[in-house]
Amino acid sequence: MKNLYYLILLSLIFSCGNESSEKADSGNILENLIFTVDTVMVDAGDDIISLQWNLSISTLSNDQKYLFNFNPKTNQLEVIDLEMLKLKEKFSLEREGPLGTGNPRGIHLDERGRLFMIAFNEVRIYSPSLDSMQLIKLNADNLNGLNAGESIGTEFKITDDGSMLITTYGIAKNAQQGLAIISLDGLQVKKVPFELGQKIQPFVRSFYMDGRLMSQSVESIYLNEIEGVVLASSPHFNEVHQMVLGKDSISVKKYFSEITKNSKPIPTKTKSETFEEMEALYLESRRQVDFGRFYFDAKGKMAWRVTNELDQEIGDSLIFRQVLTVFDEKMNPLGEKVLKFDAFGYKFFKDGKLWSYVNVQDELGFAVIDFKF
Numbered sequence: 001m002k003n004l005y006y007l008i009l010l011s012l013i014f015s016c017g018n019e020s021s022e023k024a025d026s027g028n029i030l031e032n033l034i035f036t037v038d039t040v041m042v043d044a045g046d047d048i049i050s051l052q053w054n055l056s057i058s059t060l061s062n063d064q065k066y067l068f069n070f071n072p073k074t075n076q077l078e079v080i081d082l083e084m085l086k087l088k089e090k091f092s093l094e095r096e097g098p099l100g101t102g103n104p105r106g107i108h109l110d111e112r113g114r115l116f117m118i119a120f121n122e123v124r125i126y127s128p129s130l131d132s133m134q135l136i137k138l139n140a141d142n143l144n145g146l147n148a149g150e151s152i153g154t155e156f157k158i159t160d161d162g163s164m165l166i167t168t169y170g171i172a173k174n175a176q177q178g179l180a181i182i183s184l185d186g187l188q189v190k191k192v193p194f195e196l197g198q199k200i201q202p203f204v205r206s207f208y209m210d211g212r213l214m215s216q217s218v219e220s221i222y223l224n225e226i227e228g229v230v231l232a233s234s235p236h237f238n239e240v241h242q243m244v245l246g247k248d249s250i251s252v253k254k255y256f257s258e259i260t261k262n263s264k265p266i267p268t269k270t271k272s273e274t275f276e277e278m279e280a281l282y283l284e285s286r287r288q289v290d291f292g293r294f295y296f297d298a299k300g301k302m303a304w305r306v307t308n309e310l311d312q313e314i315g316d317s318l319i320f321r322q323v324l325t326v327f328d329e330k331m332n333p334l335g336e337k338v339l340k341f342d343a344f345g346y347k348f349f350k351d352g353k354l355w356s357y358v359n360v361q362d363e364l365g366f367a368v369i370d371f372k373f
Contacts, residue, residue: 029326030326030334030337030373031335032373033337033373034371034373035369036369037369037370038368038370039358039366041085041363041365042364043086043087047087049080049087050069050071050073052073054359055067055357056346057070057107058107058346059108060350062113064082064350067080067082068109070101070117072104074092076092076093077115079091091130099126099133100133102117102119102122102124104117104118105119106118106156110158110159110162111160111161113128114127121137123156123184124136138165138182145189146169152167152169153180154167155220155223159225160225162184163185164181164184165182167182178191179192192249194250200236202266203217204219206271208273220234226296226329227329229242229245231331233293236291237263238262257323259338260289260307260309260323261289264285264288264289287318290308292308293305296349297354299349300352301328302326303328304324304325304326304327304354306322306324306325306342308320308322322338323336324337324339352370353370354371356368
Protein backbone atom coordinates (compact mmCIF):
# COMPACT_ATOMS: atom_id res chain seq x y z
CA MET A 1 0.00 0.00 0.00
CA LYS A 2 1.24 3.44 -0.82
CA ASN A 3 2.13 5.67 2.09
CA LEU A 4 0.20 8.76 1.02
CA TYR A 5 -0.18 12.02 2.86
CA TYR A 6 -2.44 14.74 1.51
CA LEU A 7 -2.64 18.22 2.93
CA ILE A 8 -5.64 20.37 2.15
CA LEU A 9 -5.45 23.70 3.94
CA LEU A 10 -8.73 25.55 3.99
CA SER A 11 -8.82 28.85 5.84
CA LEU A 12 -12.43 29.94 5.73
CA ILE A 13 -14.17 32.61 7.78
CA PHE A 14 -17.97 32.52 8.12
CA SER A 15 -20.58 34.65 9.82
CA CYS A 16 -24.20 34.03 10.79
CA GLY A 17 -26.67 34.66 13.62
CA ASN A 18 -28.23 32.19 16.01
CA GLU A 19 -31.08 32.08 18.50
CA SER A 20 -31.97 29.05 20.54
CA SER A 21 -34.54 28.01 23.07
CA GLU A 22 -31.45 27.19 25.14
CA LYS A 23 -29.51 30.43 24.79
CA ALA A 24 -25.84 30.66 25.76
CA ASP A 25 -24.21 33.73 27.28
CA SER A 26 -21.28 33.55 24.86
CA GLY A 27 -23.43 34.06 21.74
CA ASN A 28 -22.60 32.31 18.49
CA ILE A 29 -19.02 31.04 18.75
CA LEU A 30 -19.12 29.98 15.08
CA GLU A 31 -19.35 33.56 13.78
CA ASN A 32 -15.62 33.69 13.12
CA LEU A 33 -14.94 29.99 12.70
CA ILE A 34 -11.67 29.08 11.02
CA PHE A 35 -10.81 25.46 10.31
CA THR A 36 -8.15 23.50 8.52
CA VAL A 37 -8.49 20.03 7.01
CA ASP A 38 -5.58 17.64 6.67
CA THR A 39 -6.29 14.42 4.77
CA VAL A 40 -3.96 11.73 6.09
CA MET A 41 -3.51 8.15 4.94
CA VAL A 42 -2.82 5.05 7.03
CA ASP A 43 0.09 2.90 5.89
CA ALA A 44 -0.79 -0.80 5.92
CA GLY A 45 2.57 -1.88 4.52
CA ASP A 46 2.16 -5.10 2.56
CA ASP A 47 -1.10 -5.90 4.33
CA ILE A 48 -4.70 -4.78 3.80
CA ILE A 49 -7.05 -2.89 6.12
CA SER A 50 -10.69 -3.93 5.85
CA LEU A 51 -12.89 -1.11 4.54
CA GLN A 52 -15.80 -3.21 3.30
CA TRP A 53 -17.92 -2.16 6.29
CA ASN A 54 -16.67 1.47 6.34
CA LEU A 55 -15.30 1.14 9.90
CA SER A 56 -18.82 0.49 11.20
CA ILE A 57 -17.46 -2.17 13.59
CA SER A 58 -14.70 -0.05 15.12
CA THR A 59 -13.82 1.61 18.41
CA LEU A 60 -11.24 4.04 19.74
CA SER A 61 -8.92 3.20 22.63
CA ASN A 62 -9.34 5.29 25.79
CA ASP A 63 -5.98 7.01 25.28
CA GLN A 64 -7.08 7.83 21.69
CA LYS A 65 -3.87 6.36 20.29
CA TYR A 66 -5.35 3.29 18.59
CA LEU A 67 -8.33 2.42 16.47
CA PHE A 68 -9.58 -1.17 16.67
CA ASN A 69 -11.38 -2.32 13.51
CA PHE A 70 -13.10 -5.71 13.30
CA ASN A 71 -13.30 -7.53 9.96
CA PRO A 72 -16.25 -9.98 10.13
CA LYS A 73 -15.19 -11.66 6.91
CA THR A 74 -11.77 -12.78 8.20
CA ASN A 75 -12.74 -12.56 11.91
CA GLN A 76 -9.64 -10.45 12.55
CA LEU A 77 -9.21 -7.49 14.86
CA GLU A 78 -7.06 -4.82 13.19
CA VAL A 79 -5.11 -2.44 15.43
CA ILE A 80 -4.34 0.91 13.77
CA ASP A 81 -1.79 3.26 15.34
CA LEU A 82 -3.25 6.76 14.94
CA GLU A 83 -0.03 8.43 16.15
CA MET A 84 2.19 6.71 13.57
CA LEU A 85 -0.64 6.37 10.99
CA LYS A 86 0.09 2.73 10.29
CA LEU A 87 -1.39 -0.72 10.76
CA LYS A 88 0.22 -2.01 13.96
CA GLU A 89 -1.00 -5.62 14.09
CA LYS A 90 -3.85 -8.03 13.51
CA PHE A 91 -5.39 -10.56 15.87
CA SER A 92 -7.09 -13.64 14.40
CA LEU A 93 -10.10 -14.58 16.53
CA GLU A 94 -12.31 -17.67 16.64
CA ARG A 95 -15.88 -17.33 15.43
CA GLU A 96 -17.16 -20.30 17.49
CA GLY A 97 -15.97 -22.00 20.65
CA PRO A 98 -15.14 -20.74 24.17
CA LEU A 99 -13.47 -17.61 22.80
CA GLY A 100 -15.74 -17.24 19.77
CA THR A 101 -16.81 -13.80 18.58
CA GLY A 102 -20.17 -14.81 17.12
CA ASN A 103 -21.39 -12.19 14.66
CA PRO A 104 -20.89 -8.79 16.28
CA ARG A 105 -22.33 -5.61 14.82
CA GLY A 106 -20.44 -3.31 17.16
CA ILE A 107 -17.40 -3.28 19.44
CA HIS A 108 -16.31 -1.20 22.43
CA LEU A 109 -13.26 -0.82 24.68
CA ASP A 110 -13.84 0.16 28.30
CA GLU A 111 -11.55 2.01 30.70
CA ARG A 112 -9.92 -1.27 31.79
CA GLY A 113 -9.07 -2.28 28.24
CA ARG A 114 -11.73 -4.98 28.02
CA LEU A 115 -13.15 -5.61 24.56
CA PHE A 116 -16.94 -5.82 24.16
CA MET A 117 -18.42 -7.48 21.08
CA ILE A 118 -22.08 -6.57 20.73
CA ALA A 119 -24.68 -8.49 18.73
CA PHE A 120 -28.46 -8.11 18.56
CA ASN A 121 -29.16 -10.30 21.58
CA GLU A 122 -25.83 -10.78 23.31
CA VAL A 123 -22.62 -9.18 24.54
CA ARG A 124 -19.24 -10.93 24.67
CA ILE A 125 -16.70 -9.40 27.05
CA TYR A 126 -13.02 -10.22 26.43
CA SER A 127 -10.15 -9.67 28.82
CA PRO A 128 -7.51 -7.13 27.66
CA SER A 129 -5.26 -10.03 26.64
CA LEU A 130 -8.15 -11.69 24.71
CA ASP A 131 -7.50 -14.99 26.54
CA SER A 132 -10.88 -15.19 28.30
CA MET A 133 -14.44 -14.27 27.39
CA GLN A 134 -17.75 -13.87 29.19
CA LEU A 135 -20.93 -14.39 27.15
CA ILE A 136 -24.04 -12.49 28.27
CA LYS A 137 -27.39 -13.32 26.65
CA LEU A 138 -29.73 -10.32 26.44
CA ASN A 139 -33.09 -12.05 26.39
CA ALA A 140 -36.17 -11.86 28.59
CA ASP A 141 -35.24 -15.06 30.45
CA ASN A 142 -31.92 -13.59 31.62
CA LEU A 143 -32.84 -9.95 32.18
CA ASN A 144 -34.42 -8.97 35.46
CA GLY A 145 -36.95 -6.13 35.33
CA LEU A 146 -38.77 -6.52 32.01
CA ASN A 147 -42.51 -7.04 32.05
CA ALA A 148 -44.28 -9.72 30.02
CA GLY A 149 -44.09 -8.92 26.33
CA GLU A 150 -41.34 -6.31 26.72
CA SER A 151 -38.02 -6.50 24.91
CA ILE A 152 -34.98 -4.31 24.51
CA GLY A 153 -34.08 -2.21 21.49
CA THR A 154 -31.51 -2.67 18.75
CA GLU A 155 -29.13 0.21 19.47
CA PHE A 156 -26.72 -0.41 22.36
CA LYS A 157 -24.22 1.79 24.15
CA ILE A 158 -21.70 0.42 26.68
CA THR A 159 -20.77 2.90 29.41
CA ASP A 160 -17.15 4.02 29.57
CA ASP A 161 -16.50 1.98 32.72
CA GLY A 162 -17.99 -1.15 31.14
CA SER A 163 -20.48 -1.72 33.96
CA MET A 164 -23.73 -0.99 32.12
CA LEU A 165 -25.38 -1.35 28.74
CA ILE A 166 -27.75 1.39 27.60
CA THR A 167 -30.55 0.66 25.18
CA THR A 168 -34.30 1.20 24.84
CA TYR A 169 -37.23 -1.01 25.80
CA GLY A 170 -40.77 -1.49 24.61
CA ILE A 171 -43.39 -3.97 23.45
CA ALA A 172 -43.07 -5.62 20.05
CA LYS A 173 -44.52 -3.54 17.19
CA ASN A 174 -45.12 -0.62 19.56
CA ALA A 175 -43.12 2.48 20.39
CA GLN A 176 -39.84 2.39 22.26
CA GLN A 177 -41.17 3.37 25.64
CA GLY A 178 -38.01 4.52 27.38
CA LEU A 179 -34.39 3.93 28.27
CA ALA A 180 -33.24 0.57 29.64
CA ILE A 181 -30.09 0.70 31.77
CA ILE A 182 -28.81 -2.86 32.17
CA SER A 183 -26.25 -3.82 34.81
CA LEU A 184 -23.84 -6.24 33.13
CA ASP A 185 -23.01 -7.76 36.51
CA GLY A 186 -26.47 -8.79 37.74
CA LEU A 187 -28.43 -8.20 34.49
CA GLN A 188 -30.85 -5.98 36.37
CA VAL A 189 -32.84 -3.68 34.08
CA LYS A 190 -33.66 -0.16 35.18
CA LYS A 191 -36.44 1.32 33.02
CA VAL A 192 -36.84 5.07 32.64
CA PRO A 193 -39.85 6.09 30.48
CA PHE A 194 -39.56 8.90 27.93
CA GLU A 195 -41.77 10.46 25.26
CA LEU A 196 -39.32 10.14 22.37
CA GLY A 197 -40.46 6.67 21.34
CA GLN A 198 -44.07 7.80 20.98
CA LYS A 199 -42.99 10.86 19.00
CA ILE A 200 -41.15 8.85 16.35
CA GLN A 201 -43.90 6.26 15.90
CA PRO A 202 -45.87 8.27 13.26
CA PHE A 203 -42.79 8.17 11.00
CA VAL A 204 -42.68 4.36 10.75
CA ARG A 205 -43.25 3.24 7.16
CA SER A 206 -44.97 -0.12 6.55
CA PHE A 207 -44.96 -2.35 3.47
CA TYR A 208 -47.87 -4.73 2.91
CA MET A 209 -48.26 -7.47 0.34
CA ASP A 210 -51.66 -9.12 -0.16
CA GLY A 211 -52.79 -7.52 3.09
CA ARG A 212 -49.91 -8.97 5.11
CA LEU A 213 -47.30 -6.80 6.81
CA MET A 214 -43.93 -7.61 5.20
CA SER A 215 -41.60 -4.98 6.62
CA GLN A 216 -41.41 -1.77 8.62
CA SER A 217 -38.82 0.98 8.74
CA VAL A 218 -36.66 1.28 11.84
CA GLU A 219 -36.77 4.83 13.18
CA SER A 220 -33.48 5.40 14.96
CA ILE A 221 -32.92 6.64 18.48
CA TYR A 222 -29.27 7.67 18.84
CA LEU A 223 -27.65 6.91 22.18
CA ASN A 224 -24.55 8.56 23.66
CA GLU A 225 -22.88 8.80 27.02
CA ILE A 226 -21.03 12.01 27.81
CA GLU A 227 -19.22 11.93 31.14
CA GLY A 228 -21.96 10.06 33.01
CA VAL A 229 -24.92 11.61 31.20
CA VAL A 230 -26.97 9.53 28.77
CA LEU A 231 -28.17 11.34 25.64
CA ALA A 232 -31.03 10.07 23.50
CA SER A 233 -31.87 11.87 20.26
CA SER A 234 -33.67 11.29 16.99
CA PRO A 235 -33.03 12.23 13.35
CA HIS A 236 -36.56 13.70 13.36
CA PHE A 237 -36.35 16.39 16.05
CA ASN A 238 -34.06 19.25 17.06
CA GLU A 239 -33.86 18.18 20.70
CA VAL A 240 -32.05 15.92 23.15
CA HIS A 241 -33.30 13.79 26.04
CA GLN A 242 -30.83 13.59 28.95
CA MET A 243 -30.53 11.33 31.97
CA VAL A 244 -27.77 11.35 34.58
CA LEU A 245 -26.65 7.78 35.26
CA GLY A 246 -27.95 6.72 38.66
CA LYS A 247 -30.99 9.01 38.43
CA ASP A 248 -34.56 8.11 37.50
CA SER A 249 -35.70 11.13 35.51
CA ILE A 250 -35.16 12.44 32.00
CA SER A 251 -34.96 16.11 31.01
CA VAL A 252 -35.60 17.38 27.51
CA LYS A 253 -33.87 20.26 25.78
CA LYS A 254 -35.52 21.58 22.64
CA TYR A 255 -33.50 23.76 20.31
CA PHE A 256 -34.41 26.45 17.82
CA SER A 257 -32.49 26.80 14.56
CA GLU A 258 -32.59 29.84 12.31
CA ILE A 259 -31.10 27.82 9.46
CA THR A 260 -33.01 24.53 9.32
CA LYS A 261 -36.45 23.28 10.20
CA ASN A 262 -36.73 22.05 13.78
CA SER A 263 -38.54 18.81 13.04
CA LYS A 264 -39.61 16.61 10.19
CA PRO A 265 -43.27 16.95 9.20
CA ILE A 266 -45.38 13.93 10.09
CA PRO A 267 -45.95 12.09 6.80
CA THR A 268 -49.47 11.99 5.44
CA LYS A 269 -48.92 8.46 4.13
CA THR A 270 -46.82 5.69 5.67
CA LYS A 271 -48.39 2.55 4.18
CA SER A 272 -47.30 1.08 0.84
CA GLU A 273 -48.55 -1.95 -1.06
CA THR A 274 -46.20 -1.92 -4.07
CA PHE A 275 -42.46 -1.56 -4.41
CA GLU A 276 -43.00 1.70 -6.30
CA GLU A 277 -45.04 3.13 -3.41
CA MET A 278 -42.44 1.95 -0.92
CA GLU A 279 -39.64 3.67 -2.84
CA ALA A 280 -41.70 6.86 -3.16
CA LEU A 281 -42.24 6.97 0.63
CA TYR A 282 -38.52 6.46 1.21
CA LEU A 283 -37.55 9.22 -1.22
CA GLU A 284 -40.02 11.60 0.40
CA SER A 285 -38.50 10.89 3.82
CA ARG A 286 -35.05 11.69 2.40
CA ARG A 287 -36.25 15.15 1.41
CA GLN A 288 -36.85 16.06 5.04
CA VAL A 289 -34.42 17.53 7.57
CA ASP A 290 -32.19 14.95 9.27
CA PHE A 291 -30.46 15.62 12.61
CA GLY A 292 -27.24 13.66 13.04
CA ARG A 293 -25.55 12.01 16.01
CA PHE A 294 -23.70 13.93 18.68
CA TYR A 295 -19.88 13.70 18.82
CA PHE A 296 -18.13 14.77 22.00
CA ASP A 297 -14.78 16.56 22.13
CA ALA A 298 -13.39 15.63 25.56
CA LYS A 299 -10.56 18.16 25.21
CA GLY A 300 -12.75 21.14 24.34
CA LYS A 301 -15.70 19.93 26.45
CA MET A 302 -18.12 20.42 23.55
CA ALA A 303 -20.57 18.30 21.60
CA TRP A 304 -20.91 18.60 17.83
CA ARG A 305 -23.78 17.66 15.52
CA VAL A 306 -24.34 17.93 11.78
CA THR A 307 -27.84 18.46 10.37
CA ASN A 308 -28.60 17.48 6.80
CA GLU A 309 -31.32 19.39 4.92
CA LEU A 310 -32.42 19.46 1.29
CA ASP A 311 -31.11 22.52 -0.51
CA GLN A 312 -32.29 21.90 -4.08
CA GLU A 313 -33.34 19.24 -6.55
CA ILE A 314 -31.68 19.00 -9.93
CA GLY A 315 -33.48 16.41 -12.04
CA ASP A 316 -33.43 13.20 -10.02
CA SER A 317 -30.57 14.43 -7.84
CA LEU A 318 -31.08 15.75 -4.30
CA ILE A 319 -28.57 18.41 -3.24
CA PHE A 320 -28.19 18.79 0.53
CA ARG A 321 -26.63 21.41 2.75
CA GLN A 322 -24.99 20.62 6.06
CA VAL A 323 -25.38 22.71 9.20
CA LEU A 324 -22.88 22.33 12.02
CA THR A 325 -24.17 23.00 15.56
CA VAL A 326 -21.90 23.12 18.61
CA PHE A 327 -23.04 22.59 22.21
CA ASP A 328 -21.31 22.98 25.56
CA GLU A 329 -20.88 20.00 27.91
CA LYS A 330 -24.34 20.67 29.40
CA MET A 331 -25.82 20.52 25.90
CA ASN A 332 -26.56 24.24 25.63
CA PRO A 333 -26.15 25.46 22.02
CA LEU A 334 -23.16 27.68 21.33
CA GLY A 335 -23.69 28.38 17.64
CA GLU A 336 -24.62 27.01 14.24
CA LYS A 337 -23.20 27.48 10.75
CA VAL A 338 -23.76 26.19 7.22
CA LEU A 339 -20.68 24.17 6.25
CA LYS A 340 -19.82 21.79 3.44
CA PHE A 341 -19.49 18.89 5.80
CA ASP A 342 -20.04 15.16 5.41
CA ALA A 343 -22.98 14.41 7.71
CA PHE A 344 -22.56 10.67 7.65
CA GLY A 345 -19.79 8.11 8.12
CA TYR A 346 -17.53 7.04 10.97
CA LYS A 347 -16.16 9.94 13.06
CA PHE A 348 -14.47 10.56 16.39
CA PHE A 349 -12.70 13.35 18.24
CA LYS A 350 -9.01 12.89 19.05
CA ASP A 351 -6.93 15.54 20.83
CA GLY A 352 -9.53 18.19 20.07
CA LYS A 353 -9.67 17.44 16.33
CA LEU A 354 -12.45 15.69 14.45
CA TRP A 355 -11.29 12.63 12.50
CA SER A 356 -13.66 11.61 9.71
CA TYR A 357 -13.18 8.37 7.76
CA VAL A 358 -12.50 8.62 4.03
CA ASN A 359 -11.87 5.86 1.51
CA VAL A 360 -9.15 6.85 -0.95
CA GLN A 361 -9.00 4.24 -3.70
CA ASP A 362 -9.71 1.46 -1.18
CA GLU A 363 -7.07 2.71 1.24
CA LEU A 364 -7.82 4.02 4.73
CA GLY A 365 -7.68 7.76 5.18
CA PHE A 366 -9.02 10.36 7.56
CA ALA A 367 -9.99 13.98 7.09
CA VAL A 368 -8.56 15.55 10.27
CA ILE A 369 -10.44 18.80 10.96
CA ASP A 370 -9.03 21.39 13.36
CA PHE A 371 -11.53 24.06 14.39
CA LYS A 372 -10.51 27.50 15.69
CA PHE A 373 -13.02 30.03 17.04
